[in-house]
Amino acid sequence: MKKQITLTVNGVKRELFVSPNELLLNVLRDQLGLTGAKYGCGIGECGSCTVLLDGEPSLACLTLAIAVDGSEVTTIEGLQSRDGKLHPLQDSFLEHGAVQCGFCTPGMILTGKVLLDENPRPTEEEIRAYIRGNLCRCTGYTQIVQAIQDASVKGKA
Amino acid sequence: MTRGSVENFESPAKGLKIIGKPIPRHDAWEKALGLTAYAADFSLPGMLHGKVLRSQYPSAKILSIDTSKADRLSGVRAVITAKDVPRNESVTRFGQTHTVGGGFEGLYRVLADKKVHYLGEAVALVAAETEEIAKKTLELIQVEYEPLPGVFDPIEAMKPDAPPVQEGRPNIITHYEVVKGDVEQGFADAEVIVENTYRVPFVDHAYLEPESGVGWIDESGVITIRVSTQVIEHFRGVADVLNLPHNRVRVMGTYVGGGFGGKEDITVEAFLALLTFKTGRPVKLTYTREESILSHSKRHPYVMSYKTGAKKDGRLTALKAQLVSDAGAYVYLSPWVLLYSMVDAAGPYRIPHVKVDGYTVLTNNTFTSANRGFGAPQVCFAYESQMDELAAQTGLAPHHVRMINYLEKGEALATGQVLDHHVGLKEATEKVLDALREGSPAAGKMKTGKGIASGMTSYGRMVFLHDTSRSHVSIEMDGSVTIRAGVQDIGGGQASSLCQITAEVLGVPLEDIKIYIADTALTPLAGTTTATRQLYMSGNATLIAAREVRKVLIKKAGEILGIDPVKLDLxxxxxxxxxxxxxxxSLKEVVRACASDGLPLYHVALFKAPFRNVAQFERIEGQVFPDFTFGTHGAQVAIDEETGQIHVLKLISSFDVGRAINRLSVEGQIEGGAIYAMGYALTEEVVLDKGVTRTPSFSEYLLPTSMDVPELTTLLIESGDGVGPFGAKGVGEPSVCSVAPAIANAVYDAIGVRIYDLPLTPEKIVKALKKVKDR
Structure with missing residues (x-):
């Protein structure tokens, strides 16, 4: 039996019909066409599916859509400003070469954004600790950590 | 945390405007915005969901398969077993268009038939209206197995009475040898001899994007597969499976969410083709992470016996090695990987007498194939551990033993291949030693140590493959530029570097370039994104194509301006x-003038690597590769002697990259490679227990996280003497080569204990320390 839920996704209210066992990741990807959040492991070990739920980084592959009825969801697609400008953290990822294959990038940027919202001047250690649940197989993390740190130093985020 | 700073660079070649600059890649914007449509991000109306039924046994007879219950389930549109596959068995190919022979083309079997040979082998395919129904269908397929004895150790599998893994063929796939001089004489000449056996494990690529694709039949009946792959030229193999002409199958490669060699073999392509062919409907198939770890190829485990001899002053006299690699249950790329190991087995050293024997052997383990480095990191762990053992025996400094033995340009490998291009090992090692000397991070009560290791890795495919690449460059009426090249971009900046090369030659900013990649129907074929070959091969093809377009433009402009074209630039x-x-x-004006004169404003270029035929493969002689990339890694570690935990404090990489086309990308490859290989050194191992995978998730298979990464330093050398465009060498795979032995050597330096088996787990450290104490 499908049930109706309401999610505010990237600022837009969406009425959705979901099965009780339907994952938020699949609702975003299959019903809303927001494919920025990725399936990487399905069991919360890689962070590729990270989205923001009421501002908190959350693993969409472990979240039942029905359980977050009424929440605000931000995906990578909602991060740039309405005039099409990149979020400063996105800019910083480009400048630092922090994007290689790009598969971890949406989750990594969203996690980094929340860190900077909570702690605008994190140390390198704090950055490393905060993003440790987001795996990256390409970069060795260094350019990612620098991108987040640089965005904070410049006060861009 | 430091990265290669500007001071570390010798200045890029004069006059270059875009080459060598650290600029964001053209594909980075879409990726940072989350817009890039990876394989699983694409859907079509009416699309079905595919699933694969896989063997639960590493070795078993298939007595029967009953699909009747599955067929009757509502919502099921196809159930396919081996008997339904038009051509279930053929040979493995990896994009090469030249038949090599010599045992290189192994058996390719789409679905298991009569027997399963490893756990996770595909037995049946299903397509259903939803993913849930597809999963349910798998449960309804009844396969009756009779378990058979298997063989799980390559040394056991070599014995004459071992059970045969594949019917009608011996378990030993290949034996190669490399012979130089008289190795026994070399040991007679030696004053110091070290002899050890090294073991390296199965490793997963662990790309974050699992294997995925969507197949459909287009309006003209062409089977079209949009897939995450390193080799779009599997389209021929897919057509062969369906008994279709090659031009009736089209493969479109997506931007790949990590490849590392694991998407070099065919993955979902043939399955999708079969399911879409049978149903007439679009089908999506994405592996689960567990399925990916269970079923796709692994890095080859090796058992390596090494004996190295030297004079008391450190000069090498002899090296004898035996390599045995575990190929798993199917041949795939095993003979090729072994051949790379053979060429590299003696390392980048001058050794008068060498004898190497190599075997690759079938077992009932998960099949093994390409993994970043392709046979080079395995032997590097052994030969570089040996170099430090020699240093310890002679009392010489580890770097000294290396420095006096490094090969130089103009000298030959043990195979006889002459190194025609710069060998930057001395500079690289000096840079690493300097960086290791700099202030060391504090390590408290832990014991610290430093180690170095050097390595060599080829770039470009083996010359007997007759490798080619094509690229099409055209300029539009408004002066914007289009590149079409069948390049797969696996995240290393493969497509973006072609844009940079073209922008440089045609004097336009990067944003004026649009590139279309990886489509067997519409982009000229550019070969595989493997073997660190794309910058070399497609970079050169694109350089030729862009220069031809430039010539037309400059000539016309000269005519219009009345100036000798040699005096003009773009x-x-x-x-x-x-x-x-x-x-x-303006460029635009020249383009218009050319167009109205009917001049070609495009060029499709073909670049050929050097070709060389090999009469026989048993003994490897002469040129095998176009060139090599050389480099040195340095590591500083701290070890907690109670827990055995190794903390890597510093990792330094120095490579002669020939020419950095994009500094950000080069550094990114080298840093990423260092950490990829740090996982190999410390934590990563696919544990197979009698053919059963015990590490099927990221909580058992441990990748380095952001918390594990030490201070990284990348020091580039730009000799300008590579065979790539602008003198570039390849770095994607070379970047991993010598990390593990550098760490192992640092561990030895810290606690006086050498570990001969990767990964260097705390358990092994504690055990080894205890052994020393008990002595």
Whole structure:
């Protein structure tokens, strides 16, 4: 039996019909066409599916859509400003070469954004600790950590 | 945390405007915005969901398969077993168009038939209206197995009475040898001899994007597969499976969410083709992470016996090695990987007498194939551990033993291949030693140590493959530029570097370039994104194509301006007079003039690697590769002697990259490679227990996280003497080669204990320390 839920996704209210066992990741990807959040492991070990739920980084592959009825969801697609400008953290990822294959990038940027919202001047250690649940197989993390740190130093985020 | 700073660079070649700059890649914007449509991000109306039924046994007879219950389930549209596959068995190919022979083309079987040979082998395929129904269908397929004895150790599998893994063939796939001089004489000449056996494990690529694709039949009946792959030229193999002409199958490669060699073999392509062919409907198939770890190829485990001899002053006299690699249950790329190991087995050293024997052997383990480094990191762990053992035996410094033995340009490998291009090992090692000397991070009560290791890795495919690449460059009426090249971009900046090369040659900014990649129907074929070959091969093809377009433009501009074309240059969307007379034309004007004269505003170029045929493969001699990339890693570690935990404090990489086309990308490859290989050194191992995978998730298979990464330093050397465009060498795979032995050597330096088996787990450290104490 499908049930109706309401999610505010990237600022837009969406009425959705979901099965009780339907994952938020699949609702975003299959019903809303927001494919920025990725399936990487399905069991919360890689962070590729990270989205923001009421501002908190959350693993969409472990979240039942029905359980977050009424929440605000931000995906990578909602991060740039309405005039099409990149979020400063996105800019910083480009400048630092922090994007290689790009598969971890949406989750990594969203996690980094929340860190900077909570702690605008994190140390390198704090950055490393905060993003440790987001795996990256390409970069060795260094350019990612620098991108987040640089965005904070410049006060861009 | 430091990265290669500007001071570390010798200045890029003079006059280059875009090459060598650290600029964001053209594909980075879409990726940072989350817009890039990876394989699983694409859907079509009416699309079905595919699933694969896989063997639960590493070795078993298939007595029967009953699909009747599955067929009757509502919503099921196809159930396929081996009997339904038009051509279930053929040979493995990896994009090469030249038949090599010599045992290189192994058996390729789409679905298991009569027998399963490893756990996770595909037995049946299903397509259903939803993913849930597809999963349910798998449960309804009844396969009756009779378990058979298997063989799980390559040394056991070599014995004459071992059970045969594949019917009608011996378990030993290949034996190669490399012979130089008289190795026994070399040991007679030696004053110090070290002899050890090294073991390295199965490793997963662990790309974050699992294997995925969507297949459909287009309006003209062409089977079209949009897939995450390193080799779009599997389209031929897919057509062969369906008994279709090659031009009736089209493969479109997506931007790949990590490849590392694991998407070099065919993955979902043939399955999708079969399911879409049978149903007439679009089908999506994405592996689960567990399925990916269970079923796709692994890095080859090796058992390596090494005996190395030297004079008391450190000069090497002899090296004898035996390599045995575990191929798993199917041949795939095993003979090729072993051949790379053979060429590299003696390392980048001058050794008068060498004898190497190598075997690759079938077992009932998960099949093994390409993994970043392709046979080079395995032997590097052994030969570089040996170099430090020699240093310890002779009392010489580890770097000294290396420095006096490094090969130089003009000298030959043990195979006889002459190194025609720069060998930057001395510079690289000096840079690493300097960086290791700099202030060391504090390590408290832990014991610290430093180690170095050097390595060599080829770039470009083996010359007997007759490798080619094509690229098409055209300029539009408004001066914007289009590149079409069948390049797969696996995240290393493969497509973006072609844009940079073209922008440089045609004097336009990067944003004026649009590239279309990886489509077997519409982009000229550019070969595989493997073997660190794309910058070398497709970079050169693109350079030729762009230069041909440039020639047409400059010639026409010369005519219009009445200036000798040699005095003209293209820059900032203009044709300019280099002598500064102020005369010039906009690029747009020249393009229009060319178009109205009917001049070609495009060029499709073909670049050929050196070709060389090999009469026989048993003994490896002469040129095998176009060139090599050389480099040195340095590591500083701290070890907690109670827990055995190794903390890597510093990792330094120095490589002669020939020419950095994009500094950000080069550094990114080298840093990423260092951490990829740090996982190999410390934590990563696919544990197979009698053929059963015990590490099927990221909580058992441990990748380095952001918390594990030490201070990284990348020090580039730009000799300008590579065979790639602008003198570039490849770095993607070389970047991993010597990390593990550098760490192992640092561990030895810290606690005086050498570990001969990767990964260097705390358990092994504690055990080894206890052994020393008990002695």
């Amino acid at each position: 820059a900032d969307r203009e044709v300019i007079d280099k002598e500064g007379t102020g005369k010039g034309l």
